[in-house]
Amino acid sequence: MRWAARSSRAIGAVFALACGPLFTLACGVLGSDEDVDLDHLVQIPRGFPPMEVPDHNPTTPEGVALGRQLYYDQRLSNGGARACADCHLQERAFSNPAASGVLAHVNLAWSRYFLWDGSEEGTLEDVMRFEVEEFFQTDVERLREPDLEEMFQAAFGTPEITTERAALALAQFQRTLVSGNSPYDRYMQGDRSALSASEVRGMKLFYSERAECFHCHATALFTDNLFHNIGLDAEVDGTGRGAVTGRRIDDGAYKTPTLRNVAVSGPYMHDDRFATLEEVVDFYSEGIVDSPTIDPLIVDPRGGGAQLSRAEREDLVAFLRALTDEGFLNEPAFGPP
Ligand code: HEC
Ligand code: HEC
Structure with a gap:
């Protein structure tokens, strides 16, 4: 809400400016010793290791907004009956007391192995591709609606909707789920x-x-x-x-x-x-x-x-x-x- 409420051009400007002198998401690796706060997009708490971000998927306000939308959107699942957030509950650190073995979503940007047995390996982009294409078997036809087309346009420059783009946006949202203030x-x-x-x-x-x-x-x-x-x-x-x-x-x-x-x-x-x-x-x-x-x-x-x-x-x-x-x-x- 906080990001959406402001004009995305203004945030884009802040983001572009910050990309010069500071380490930023768009530029590769976030520093670890300083709190980096790009308009609350991602803060790296003190003492955390640097966060690596693949060059091909920089974190942008529009990409994060789309990822968040998809995370809460039942249209993402093939049958249209469930969203990621139906099992991953924020107040439970994105875990779930009722569904079995649900892993929390906390600081996953620093993980290289995913799922309890590590059967998904790589970056957040890789595990999100698995979640979208294999676990949810997303049918892109269900996503081709004006509200989402507008968000894909804002995030990626064209309204084209693909499972790859959905995975990239989900990875961007996931990268913002940083917890270090207890x-x-x-x-x-x-x-x-x-x-x-x-x-x-x-x-x-x-x-x-x-x-x-x-x-x-x-x-x-x-x-x-x-x-x-x-x-x-x-x-x-x-x-x-x-x-x-x-x-x-x-x-x-x-x-x-x-x-x-x-x-x-x-x-x-x-x-x-x-x-x-x-x-x-x-x-x-x-x-x-x-x-x-x-x-x-x-x-x-x-x-x-x-x-x-x-x-x-x-x-x-x-x-x-x-x-x-x-x-x-x-x-x-x-x-x-
Ligand atoms: C040898 C590595 C290791 C050590 C030492 C260790 N843990 Fe763990 N801990 C794990 C692993 C791996 C799991 C998950 C195991 C599983 O589910 O099979 C786990 C699970 C847990 C969980 C459950 C978390 C969840 O979300 O399900 C808690 C709480 C926990 N450990 C606390 C502790 C505490 C307290 C100690 C010290 C007394 C400790 N651990 C020592 C590796 C370790
Ligand atoms: C039906 C409940 C359910 C839904 C819906 C669901 N998940 Fe999960 N999620 C789980 C469970 C259970 C696990 C642990 C499974 C395992 O390790 O084998 C998990 C694990 C994960 C992990 C690995 C976390 C880690 O620490 O390795 C990620 C990432 C993830 N889910 C993302 C998503 C995304 C993104 C969506 C939506 C596309 C989604 N999940 C939808 C139940 C669910």
């Missing part, structure tokens, strides 16, 4: 009142060798964007990443989900087996099951896990809850157009 971030930026004593204790545990959480839920993204078998099951033959790569060593391994906004993105794990964060932390504490491909970073798999005290488990859960970015969950520009 109480934890405010604490890291110097606001010592942003976290409670319990949350600080939980944070220290998270980054300790005792719990080892930070190795995989790594960097400011809270994910290494790789695959691990964390010890959910004893029997892992041919499951998870292993089913994609055919390598035994990958059996039972799944994509590390970001922990940003994890308090609202349950149920948890690829098969939704845990309903609450308390259950997840209990699992890492004493529910680990050993198997041949279990990740070496999992603490004491033979003994069932990290063996945290009740108070430690409460602190850890409190810290995970402090990764919720209310601004992200309520940002009008990410909601229905």
Whole structure:
């Protein structure tokens, strides 16, 4: 809304100007040390790695507006019965408590593997092409309506509607779904009142060798964007990443989900087996099951896990809850157009 409400020529001018001296989306890679704020188009939070943007699909206000429209538009699905946003709910960090195994859409611009088993690989453009062409089997005839033609024209210069263009626009919208303003971030930026004593204790545990959480839920993204078998099951033959790569060593391994906004993105794990964060932390504490491909970073798999005290488990859960970015969950520009 915020972008649409202003004249796109004015935003275009701001965008073109910014393309000179600053790193910008249109020019390649966004800087990581500074907050880059192109009229709220995309902000890279402090401490995040640079965001890579393919030269052939620069992020523009018109492209983002089209991507957002398509994300919320049931005409995109072949039968016309569903939109991306029917399963991916903003207030749940674009996850869904009711549909099974839905992955959140949080900072996916930094991912190179998509889906729990990483079977889609590449850029956001690549995974969006899969979503449009294979998952939704979009019928472009359904999209050939005046309102959308106008938006495709604005985004790409001609009214031509193709699944490729739909994928490009969805990727642009997805690139704006950046979350990095939780109480934890405010604490890291110097606001010592942003976290409670319990949350600080939980944070220290998270980054300790005792719990080892930070190795995989790594960097400011809270994910290494790789695959691990964390010890959910004893029997892992041919499951998870292993089913994609055919390598035994990958059996039972799944994509590390970001922990940003994890308090609202349950149920948890690829098969939704845990309903609450308390259950997840209990699992890492004493529910680990050993198997041949279990990740070496999992603490004491033979003994069932990290063996945290009740108070430690409460602190850890409190810290995970402090990764919720209310601004992200309520940002009008990410909601229905
Ligand atoms: C019927 C519910 C449903 C709909 C509709 C839906 N998704 Fe998903 N989405 C899922 C589920 C479930 C997963 C996880 C599937 C898996 O990993 O095997 C997922 C995963 C994803 C991922 C991967 C995220 C990651 O972290 O790897 C992306 C990207 C995505 N969806 C985009 C979209 C887009 C774009 C649309 C609309 C074109 C869409 N989805 C429509 C249920 C849905
Ligand atoms: C060896 C890497 C690794 C370590 C260490 C690790 N995790 Fe995870 N975590 C993962 C992976 C991979 C998944 C998804 C597993 C699956 O679904 O099969 C996951 C899932 C989760 C989830 C569920 C997220 C969701 O959206 O479903 C939470 C919460 C979580 N981990 C918290 C923690 C905490 C807290 C610790 C420290 C006690 C920790 N993790 C240690 C890799 C790791």
